[in-house]
Amino acid sequence: MVRSFFEYAGSDPARVAVVHTDGRQVTYGEMRDDANRLSNFLWDRGLASGDVVACLLPNSYQLMAVVRGAAQLPLHLTPVNWHLTAPEIAYILRDSGAKVLFTADPFVERAEEAAAEAGLPAGAVVALALAPEGGAARLTGPVGAASAAIPRDRAAGNRMLYTSGTTGRPKGVRRPLRGVVPDEATGSAVARARRYGVDHEDGVFLGLAPMYHASPLAYADQALDVGHRVVLLERWNRERVLEAIAEHGVTWLYLVPLMMQELVALPEDERAALRVGSIRSIVHTAAPCPPHVKRAMIDWLGPVLVELYGGTEGSATVITSEEWLTHVGSVGRALPHVSLRILDEDRREVPVGEVGTVYFRNEEMSFAYLGDPAKTAASRLDGHVTLGDLGRLDEDGYLYLSDRAADLIISGGVNIYPAEIEHALLELPGVTDACVVGRPDEKWGESVHAVVVADRPGTEEEMAAALGAELRSRIAGYKIPRSWAFAEELPRSSAGKLLRREIRESVADDRADAPHLGQDAGPVL
Template structure:
């Protein structure tokens, strides 16, 4: 079916009416779910939430694994004018309890596998028993089947809801990014959604298949999965990401696109060549990556394997971003691209807020059209992030003469040693390319004379001992590519670094292991 033939049928409920037996998604067990089935479940949940008393602008919090229930809960909120907060299920009970309280949640839906944390969080937030629902069995929670026993018709009061996702909280308490609700018809797919996928060459329908291997609590992951369904693309869900299993699913389902992170690239490239070579990747059209810096050597190897389908973008939960194709990246290696047509990207001096000319390094600021946001219940944090209509998430970078953005690091990660700025990401991108390194984190520690010194913590590759010999080898390797003042003063080893499944590194957890001097 062409875009022209089906354009009027975009959106979950429109497609369900026009093509009820079209496959909307494949769950992690391999079960196929039609558009009619998904729309019906979303209707049941929406009516069940309305029956609890939730009204437009209220908040539904989910703590769910990748599942049909998670996708249905999203669309229930989407058509009911609710905010949906998808919680990182790696958090502790007190951390989730904070989000339940801070978001003013009116309902909480959790998976059985996270039952102990969910129960502790709901108790800490003093959430009433009538607002607790579970996929599976959790003591004190009603099963989601009770919520889904409501009428299968559309809810009476319908308007478009929105995600209110919490920033990662690598420093301090996370804050919910909240946008005003538009009041628009939930059946009307926003031009911004089709435009966003258009950045990656992805049209509605067109036999597109999206594979989702990362948790749906991440902003970009949730957006890519749900927009895919809205545009008539089949969604293939993975419960837990595995490198070879992803290759198998790509071949089986003729996958065309995905959202990935560099950590997944590293693990794919670590597969034996004979394993990588036995799966058919010819269906791929746009394998999009973001969320974390990608070392140039890793990017080149993926481009050699998957061709120009490897596309990079830079964006923030708060809105706005850049994109760069594989072909353009080869011309501008290291860049994260140019601003989206409806976005503005500028580099400002961090002391006086003036716009910097090409080549000069400063804080990266963005804006997405007329979109606005605020950090929920934190006006001070909202205002601190803004200069006029622009906002920053604290990244440091520069623009070149053609408007291509190059990132250096996060402002909070910058190491100031002897009055010199040192960017940890530059050092990490060198060390991670050593064959004996599986992962690496670089950060600053207090130093009496220099202010800060460079510390590296390395996760050695399987079977490699983290010892003095490896330290000497890594420092010698780094010295061939980095100035002496950038070299780590010491390297420690850990069996695994604290990353979330979407690749974000929690350096705070590493820094906490080193007492201040």
């Protein structure tokens, strides 16, 4: 048997596919019927090959059913971040050309406002009840009334996600439709599962991150193609996650570094008492993970962490825990189908060990930025794409990220990488979060500024002096922040990504109030 969602639905229809956020279980057979209903509903609405369907849905069975229903038709599916305002949602609807928007309470009013602003016709917003009265129906209204028969013209669709927009207006990452049947399109799911160490057939995946993001949705959907049970939580909550792992025997999950920081913050004796022995793999991406956090996770759970580097545009590298322990700080080597290059400002290859812009070509994932050929062209070189990250390769071909090119601080002509300073800060007692940015400086061009979340005694000036002194044993003097600010929390996206631009903009507008260190903290020229 070729493992795929539809094969399991046919051979083992009573197998549990999804455990909804309220504990209701849905089988593979039931989910297949609902996927067919959604597909037939979309054809009945007059959609055609290449059209776009959008969804504004929380983590839910209904979201996963929409994904499955759209995936077996030659359509593009665009999940929308439900934190966005109506005008922001309207922009995505207009830009993508979406014909239908699936939603649910409590987003219906915002969805309808956005659809009207985007010029969608009446009825384009389709509301699905997450908890239907009586609890029996899984899909409601005209979708629930659609035929459960196999839809006509089945062909594999594709997701069209929008970049996070942390550096400007979000752009749709559009991949071509492949023109193959759905089961053939999922043929690489087992190979990917093997790469993450989750190709076991008795798997249980825990979906806890917002599934309008690329990775959380992709892993939950892939889990169904290898016959796994997907347990859904509405959102990240450390205590609820640990309870779910014990209750359901979770074998794998997806985390971002911020979540791992919360987990290892638990006292060691508490961690030792938790029932987490079922975990066989934790996949993590989205942001650089401080080495001390990753090492603590491995010490606690064993070598179960698998890190991937890439973005909405595609994956580039992978590294297992065993590899990472001998290449600390690396994000791995190129995937088998990926070509990796490190280039200087003139787009020439740099020697091993030197920092440059990271370019990669993923042969399985061609794409273009929707409606923006200039951005598409600017990101390419001989078929290779860059996400704007800086990094270096070692002699063994392992990639180490330095920072994003846009985040680089150039102080007195010296390149300073914020991520290195942030990792050093996060190793200091009482520091729970940190962001380092460049601050306009008349003498140096830019100086290093740190915004820190810390639970330490003393005034802000005293804390700044103490942190600066402690950093001197960890990083070079010219990297020590010259100015400091302290906050209760830092702005982050729902995927855990630091919204560095917001901090940089606030620093540019406010140059006088932060505590300063002495002038010797400037660059070494």
